Amino acid sequence: MQDLRDAMTDVLTTxxxxxxxxxxxxxxxxxMGVDSVSLVELKVAVQRILGVRLNLQTLSFEDTLEELTRKIADFIDQKEPHLQ
Known part of the structure; x- marks a missing residue:
C-alpha cells in the first residue's frame, strides 16, 4: 500500500x-487545493498510471490522501480475481 500511496503523492504533486x-x-x-478540474485530472492520471478506472462519484473533495489510496487499493483488490 505504501507504493500506491507514493504513486498518489507523485500524481498530486507533479x-x-x-x-x-x-x-x-x-x-x-x-x-490541498484540488478543484473540480483537478479532480477530473486526478481521475485521468489514476487511469493512465495505475490502470484503475474510477468514476467521479467515487472521488470526493473530502477524501484525504489515505482515503484516496484506500479507495484505489480496494478497487484493485476487487478487480484482481477477474484478472486471473
Missing part, C-alpha cells in the same frame, strides 16, 4: 501541482 507542504495526513483534497 501532475496536479499540489504543494507537498499541504500533504498532511488529515488534509482533504480540497484543503
Amino acid at each position: 501532475r496536479l501541482g499540489v504543494d507537498p507542504a499541504t500533504l498532511r495526513p488529515n488534509a482533504t483534497l480540497m484543503q
